[in-house]
Amino acid sequence: MTDTPRTAALMKRGADFLGCEHAVLCGAMSWVSERNLVSAISEAGGFGVVACGAMTPELLDAEIAATKALTQRPFGVNLITMHPQLFDLIAVCGRHGVGHVVLAGGIPPKGSVEAIKAGDGAHPGAKVICFAPTLALAKKLLRSGADAIVIEGMEAGGHIGPVSTSVLAQEILPALSAEALVFVAGGIGRGEAIAGYLEMGAAGVQLGTRFACASESIAHPAFKQAFFRASARDAVASVQVDPRLPVIPVRALKNKGTEAFTAKQLEVAKALDEDGIAMTEAQLQIEHYWAGALRRAVIDGDVENGSLMAGQSVGMVTAEEPVQVIMDRLMAECEDALARR
Template structure:
């Protein structure tokens, strides 16, 4: 870090909070953010985050232990708030002394933040990071006990909110960043953008798409090739078919899989009409669809029928390179921008 003095100073609140050298978090990408990539990012000075996704408590326990075997640096665990076993997953994080838990996918259920604070990690408990797509929700989450927030714009890959990163940053950073830790995410592909958010008061940033094709990522070679070929405009948001089915839009590369998702929504909406399932089960079915479609693309390499989740920064991903090189490039660009 001694070669990036201005960036290190601008990121100090973030690095103190995360316990790492560089306040760059890797966004949790299901099937991609597993032990190998998480450990590589943490070993390179960033902050890796395990994507729990639809894992069972037993699987998460194994993944945390396997990641610990590859790095002695801090890393976090991302939990989906609608997971039916959320409290058991929190217990797994506590048992493994995880230092940071990221809650994503909706408002954290009652008692979940308190449980993480009380049971995880050190004497003062684990730190809780929450996603805030609006200023009002950001304030509510901070009142509820969140230690830090990620504000993620619609340019991001995977599940997205309705507002762009630049607008969210302008709304939220001037109001909250003096007293709270805010990390900015969505569409960040270069260090100059990182510098601009740090200057606005961000404690750090989160990137997913730039890391998806890292050398250490276990994603299938065909999945990575789809990224290298894609431009920003090919990473499109999914369409909501039925207003009663509040499906969080997902950004992915346009293919047959995006059409299949539209058909899946119609199928689930019909089941709702018939009273065959309730709303919670409907949303779970949608989540399971995404988990399966994502696995087909990431692990099996079926980039036509699977879900190739990617942010609009995908046009800046042109080759496979080690996570350490990606972080060094981002930091160098950020330092140059802050020095100017």
């Protein structure tokens, strides 16, 4: 393993907060960020994060237990704020003594941050990490109890915001990094980029696409081959077809599945008109669509009709490698970049 003292010094705040060697979180990718990849990332010195997605509390309970059986090192759990059983999922995390919970998908509902921090009596509460697409929201989330913030640019895979990573970093890091822990995500594929964000004040980074095709990833070989063939311009953002339906854009490799999502939006918009379903129900239908489409691609290998969620860094993913090799290379690249400054 390469000695990386400069990187370690800049990552110290983030690594201490996460309880790991490298302040590198794995993005929560549904069906991909499960026990095998999560434990491998934690074992490699990073911080694995279980993607709860649409899991029931029972499924999450089993996944956390299985991950704990594979690693003794810290890992976190990502929960979607609009999940109808969010507080039950929080309770599952509490019973397992999960140290960090990442809240994604929207503003945390009332009482959720407090519930995570409260623990379950037998275990202390967890640290809360939230996503913030703007400086104002980052400040609000920190005031509301978030312990750390992730700023994720539109280059990322999966659900994305409208602003690039580089702009978010320039806007938010100078304003917050002296007093708060801010992790940067979106489009990061090499260590040189990590070095730049650390020098700007980031406590660490989050990468998803770079780890999606690791040897330990259970993703189907056809899914991985699609990544290896893709370039940055193949990872496109979905189009919103109805302004009344606030669908968060999703970045994925273009295929028949991306076209099918447009049809799904029209179907849900029609249900809003004709059936009078609530907006939360409409959004949940969209989320369930993505869960199914992702499964078709990741698990079944249907790369034509499934969802190939990928960030624009996908062009840097060219071969299947063990997580440890990927992590060591990222840290070596980061260290070399810092040494050249």
